[in-house]
Each structure stands twice: as structure tokens, then as C-alpha cells.
Amino acid sequence: xxxxxxxxxxxxxxxxxxxxxxxxxxxxxxxxxxxxxxxxxxxxxxxxxxxxxxxxxxxxxxxxxxxxxxxxxxxxxxxxxxxxxxxxxxxxxxxxxxxxxxxxxxxxxxxxxxxxxxxxxxxxxxxxxxxxxxxxxxxxxxxxxxxx
Numbered sequence: 686x687x688x689x690x691x692x693x694x695x696x697x698x699x700x701x702x703x704x705x706x707x708x709x710x711x712x713x714x715x716x717x718x719x720x721x722x723x724x725x726x727x728x729x730x731x732x733x734x735x736x737x738x739x740x741x742x743x744x745x746x747x748x749x750x751x752x753x754x755x756x757x758x759x760x761x762x763x764x765x766x767x768x769x770x771x772x773x774x775x776x777x778x779x780x781x782x783x784x785x786x787x788x789x790x791x792x793x794x795x796x797x798x799x800x801x802x803x804x805x806x807x808x809x810x811x812x813x814x815x816x817x818x819x820x821x822x823x824x825x826x827x828x829x830x831x832x833x
Contacts, residue, residue: 709736709744714753714767714774722766 706714716731717723723731725742732741745765748754753774756763769777787794806813826832 709740710748713741713744713748714771717754717765717767718771722764724762724764726762728765 712732713728716728720727720731725738725745728745729736729738729741745754745756745763749756749765753768754765755768756765758764783797786797802813802816805816
């Protein structure tokens with residue numbers, strides 16, 4: 686699991702649930718996820734439009750400082766790799782989002798949960814069944830005193 690807790694800033698649609706990433710940061714992360722470990726030069730080469738090397742270098746340094754990229758130095762160049770997969774990042778952001786929504790006060794959870802069930806039911810009946818299965822499984826674990 687992704688080791689950093691990512692803050693959720695503002696209310697966004699599901700496609701935008703990487704709130705701390707700007708458009709260029711998102712493109713860089715997509716490239717690193719697709720290619721694996723790469724240098725600034727590698728990322729620049731992957732972009733079709735011409736992008737200044739220093740712009741990509743600054744962006745990758747920002748992503749490193751945010752904890753989304755790890756880096757190692759080889760000679761004069763840094764080689765970067767993602768610290769989390771796309772799924773781990775999405776899961777971490779979604780968890781933070783849900784913690785904010787559900788943690789405000791006791792009765793705040795009802796509209797969130799109700800809307801979640803509505804959306805899941807509208808989009809995919811099998812997913813609604815899976816949600817029900819997960820709830821039942823969680824209840825059994827809690828009853829037995831098992832950890833989450």
C-alpha cells in the first residue's frame with residue numbers, strides 16, 4: 686500500500702481523484718507508470734510535443750518531493766520510479782476523501798453511503814452484489830473480533 690497519506694483538496698469527479706497532480710505532473714506520472722524507471726531525458730523523449738528539459742526536470746523534482754517518485758543518481762542523471770502504482774495512488778486518495786466525508790460527524794455518513802449505494806446500483810448490479818458481500822464479510826469479521 687502507498688506509504689503516504691494524500692490530502693484531498695476540494696470536491697472533484699472520480700476522473701480527477703489525483704488532486705495534487707497538475708496536467709504536466711499527471712503526464713509525467715503516466716509516463717513513469719508505463720515505462721518504469723526513467724530519466725528526465727526519457728520522459729522528454731516520450732512526450733510528442735516539445736517540452737523544455739528543465740520544465741520536465743522541475744516537474745519530476747516536485748513529484749519526488751511530494752513522495753510520488755523515488756530517485757537514484759547515476760553519474761550526473763537521476764533515474765526516477767513511481768513509489769506507488771496508479772491503483773495504490775487512487776486507493777490512497779479515495780481513502781482520504783472518504784475519511785473526510787465520513788469523519789465529519791455521525792449523521793454525515795448517511796447521505797454519502799446512500800449515494801454510494803445508489804451509484805453502484807445504477808451502474809452495475811454485480812458490483813452492488815459485491816458491495817453487499819463485502820459488508821457481510823466485514824460484519825462476520827467484526828463479530829469474531831478479527832482485525833480489519
